[in-house]
Amino acid sequence: MLETLRRIVQEVNNAADIRSALDLMAKRVRDAMGTEVCSIYLRNEEDQCYVLMASEGLKQEAVGHVSLGLAEGLIGQVGLREEPVNLEDAFSHPKFHYLAETGEDPFHAFLGVPVMHHGKVLGVMVVQQRDVRRFDQSEEAFLVTISAQLSAVIAHAHASGVLFDQLDTGDGLLPSFYDGLPGCPGAAIGYGVLLFPEADLASVPDRHVEDISDEIGRLDDALVRTRHEVRDLAERASKSLGTEEQALFDVYLRMLDRHALPAEVIALIREGQWAQGALRDVVDTHVRNFEMMDDPYLRERAADVRDLGRRVLAQLQSQSRRHIVFPEECILLGEDISAPMLMEVPRERIRGIVTTRGSRNSHMAIVARAMGIPTVVGAQNLPLKQMDDKEIIVDGFRGRVVANASPELKKQFEEIIREEASLQAGLEKLRDLPAQTEDGNRIQLQVNTGLMTDISRSLERGAEGVGLYRTEIPFMVRDRFPSEEEQRVIYREQLAAFAPHMVTMRTLDVGGDKSLSYFPIEEENPFLGWRGIRVTLDHPEIFMVQLRAMLKASEGLNNLRIMLPMITSVIEAEDAQHFIHRAWLEVREEGFDIPMPEVGVMIEVPASVYQARALAQRVDFLSIGTNDLTQYLLAVDRNNRQVASLYNSYHPAVLHAIVHVVEQAREEGKKVSVCGEMAGEPAAALLLMAMGVDALSMNASNLLKVKAAIRQVKMCFIRKLLSEVLAMDNGEVISAYVDLQLDKAGLGDLLRNRKVLA
Numbered sequence: 001m002l003e004t005l006r007r008i009v010q011e012v013n014n015a016a017d018i019r020s021a022l023d024l025m026a027k028r029v030r031d032a033m034g035t036e037v038c039s040i041y042l043r044n045e046e047d048q049c050y051v052l053m054a055s056e057g058l059k060q061e062a063v064g065h066v067s068l069g070l071a072e073g074l075i076g077q078v079g080l081r082e083e084p085v086n087l088e089d090a091f092s093h094p095k096f097h098y099l100a101e102t103g104e105d106p107f108h109a110f111l112g113v114p115v116m117h118h119g120k121v122l123g124v125m126v127v128q129q130r131d132v133r134r135f136d137q138s139e140e141a142f143l144v145t146i147s148a149q150l151s152a153v154i155a156h157a158h159a160s161g162v163l164f165d166q167l168d169t170g171d172g173l174l175p176s177f178y179d180g181l182p183g184c185p186g187a188a189i190g191y192g193v194l195l196f197p198e199a200d201l202a203s204v205p206d207r208h209v210e211d212i213s214d215e216i217g218r219l220d221d222a223l224v225r226t227r228h229e230v231r232d233l234a235e236r237a238s239k240s241l242g243t244e245e246q247a248l249f250d251v252y253l254r255m256l257d258r259h260a261l262p263a264e265v266i267a268l269i270r271e272g273q274w275a276q277g278a279l280r281d282v283v284d285t286h287v288r289n290f291e292m293m294d295d296p297y298l299r300e301r302a303a304d305v306r307d308l309g310r311r312v313l314a315q316l317q318s319q320s321r322r323h324i325v326f327p328e329e330c331i332l333l334g335e336d337i338s339a340p341m342l343m344e345v346p347r348e349r350i351r352g353i354v355t356t357r358g359s360r361n362s363h364m365a366i367v368a369r370a371m372g373i374p375t376v377v378g379a380q381n382l383p384l385k386q387m388d389d390k391e392i393i394v395d396g397f398r399g400r401v402v403a404n405a406s407p408e409l410k411k412q413f414e415e416i417i418r419e420e421a422s423l424q425a426g427l428e429k430l431r432d433l434p435a436q437t438e439d440g441n442r443i444q445l446q447v448n449t450g451l452m453t454d455i456s457r458s459l460e461r462g463a464e465g466v467g468l469y470r471t472e473i474p475f476m477v478r479d480r481f482p483s484e485e486e487q488r489v490i491y492r493e494q495l496a497a498f499a500p501h502m503v504t505m506r507t508l509d510v511g512g513d514k515s516l517s518y519f520p521i522e523e524e525n526p527f528l529g530w531r532g533i534r535v536t537l538d539h540p541e542i543f544m545v546q547l548r549a550m551l552k553a554s555e556g557l558n559n560l561r562i563m564l565p566m567i568t569s570v571i572e573a574e575d576a577q578h579f580i581h582r583a584w585l586e587v588r589e590e591g592f593d594i595p596m597p598e599v600g601v602m603i604e605v606p607a608s609v610y611q612a613r614a615l616a617q618r619v620d621f622l623s624i625g626t627n628d629l630t631q632y633l634l635a636v637d638r639n640n641r642q643v644a645s646l647y648n649s650y651h652p653a654v655l656h657a658i659v660h661v662v663e664q665a666r667e668e669g670k671k672v673s674v675c676g677e678m679a680g681e682p683a684a685a686l687l688l689m690a691m692g693v694d695a696l697s698m699n700a701s702n703l704l705k706v707k708a709a710i711r712q713v714k715m716c717f718i719r720k721l722l723s724e725v726l727a728m729d730n731g732e733v734i735s736a737y738v739d740l741q742l743d744k745a746g747l748g749d750l751l752r753n754r755k756v757l758a
Helices: 002-013 018-033 073-081 137-160 212-237 243-255 261-270 275-291 296-316 339-343 363-371 407-430 453-460 472-476 484-498 533-538 540-553 570-589 606-610 612-616 626-634 652-667 682-691 700-710 715-726 731-744 748-757
Strands: 037-044 049-056 067-069 085-087 109-117 120-129 176-179 181-184 187-194 330-334 350-355 375-377 391-395 400-403 444-449 466-470 503-506 560-564 598-603 621-624 671-674 695-698
Touching: 002 018, 002 137, 018 037, 018 049, 018 120, 018 137, 049 073, 049 120, 067 073, 073 085, 073 109, 073 120, 109 137, 120 137, 181 350, 181 363, 187 350, 187 407, 212 243, 212 261, 212 275, 212 296, 243 296, 261 275, 275 296, 339 363, 350 363, 350 391, 363 375, 375 391, 391 407, 407 700, 407 748, 444 453, 444 700, 453 484, 453 700, 466 484, 466 695, 472 484, 484 503, 484 540, 533 540, 533 570, 540 560, 540 570, 560 570, 570 598, 570 612, 598 606, 598 612, 606 612, 606 626, 606 652, 612 621, 612 652, 621 652, 626 652, 652 671, 652 682, 652 715, 652 731, 682 695, 682 700, 682 715, 682 731, 682 748, 695 700, 700 748, 715 731, 731 748
Parallel strands: 187 330, 330 350, 350 375, 444 466, 444 695, 466 503, 503 560, 560 598, 598 621, 621 671, 671 695
Antiparallel strands: 037 049, 037 120, 049 067, 085 109, 109 120, 176 400, 181 375, 187 391, 391 400
């Protein structure tokens, strides 16, 4: 039975279109179960009914035309109950609704199961038989299993709006929604431009050559032209990106070095393969190896190798790049969009970016955030070819793409975009004003940084230092560990830019969803594995180099704070401090006059919440990382679409955990900051301030909004609000209540985007 299931699912997934998939589904299930009828009814939200979309055994002319109301007949009964209905004689059931046009007169036995996806009923799958008999448990279990296996296919068809496109169900196309992951926040409306390379490695045939030297010469010429092309793109990038982001192009150039990928290509040429075929084989091998890896960052390197291969192939084929006309308001689309591909497009025309593959840690997403372009990544169900030259909406706040938007929906997003621009312009006057309540209570607003371009944006918005500098980003954009001197230069730029304000540098935090191509971490459960401080404590040769670079970079500025990630015990904190002290002694022996910096730990796992006081006794400050803390407290991976809706920072467990940490730190006289996404959300920021948090660190784009919210309330008001929500036991209710109270207090403009897009 398992083999039958696997075969059916594979065949259906390979069907040419959804109609073929449904027909194949009905036929294969009928044959596998040995029944006389298998039918599939799908839910049509617009007409509020179930439509017969495929059948083996009923009249074919009824398909696409017969429908039942959502509460009508046995089909409606299955949908309402959201569980199987198994009847030996359907005709005798009070909910039976006779449909003469289907020709179901002789079929008595009835088994219907709901087709469900993410808790929603998408349709009903039915098998019928002439005999008056009840389907046995194994048959019912098989139909439930096959329905669950195939629900994703139907969900995709629902999302893409192609299910009912041949039916007379309305005067126009319905809006289609495609969910991915937020790559860069913001909203944009524009026309899709599909980026795809003209050089197709997959179409390159095998060909034997006799003149090996000539073939290697052709490859060398192509490599020279490709390197020149990448350098030109890097030069263009230098006008909009900082030094650190431009390191992405250095990675490309290193991969093109004759001792890297080209060396493998030359080896195959020497065996008699022509240059194009040798290039194809080498690129395919590396792409397959990367794509098989579980780690999302390593999978992104497959896109880099593939892009480079196509560029070299284009030069080998002596084909000039096709000329693409980019509209004034352009949404870039692609399976993968590499950073060099992005730089080929005029920046002033790009409104948004959407990819069907990739993650927040792809090179492209890093560059998009540096450029402030609303981006959605991993929108797997987006039909790219259908979106080319079509007007689409990019919702980078929640990671969603909208096509065929109704005039009302488009107007709503246009209003959001206008309000966002207007709001930011109006908030500029707050830049140099303190973040304090109407009754004089002040809090420090800092920024989270990682890219060099974050510096100017942060200073423009009046940041009072850096609450989280992500040191892993300089590691991620290289193809090797940066040297001590390279790190020192990078860290010095950050420290000097924000001096005299403090810069809190988090030590290397890789693992989980962040990894390094040259330092692979392969684990079945990376979020509970070797990550954060666990990695660096196991590799003091990496840890000590980074610590020495940080300390040397702070000479004469003395605004460095060091923060340790993923601390789960006091032993880890003490071991890390031992290394910090050792590094400090070493750099002082080298002649650097540097005071010992403050050292703190991140509170981001339940264990550190309950050891907050013990940790506060050993370090200088605590910083709460609400992203991971929420994830670990609720056991929810927010990058997993199946459970992302359960991720809620207003969950009572999260709020009470933060209150507990603040109270424990207060007992030891230590300060507490928050550097997760909660800090950058105006409503949550006010609750955190009421809890007694000393500093909030956020993306620069959110800083002025949070400051505006703080300056419009009194401390007594937000403390009362906090006491009310701490008595509640439902995160959704808490979120709605906070929004309502702040809206009444006149903060609606600062919250509108979150409410509209939620």
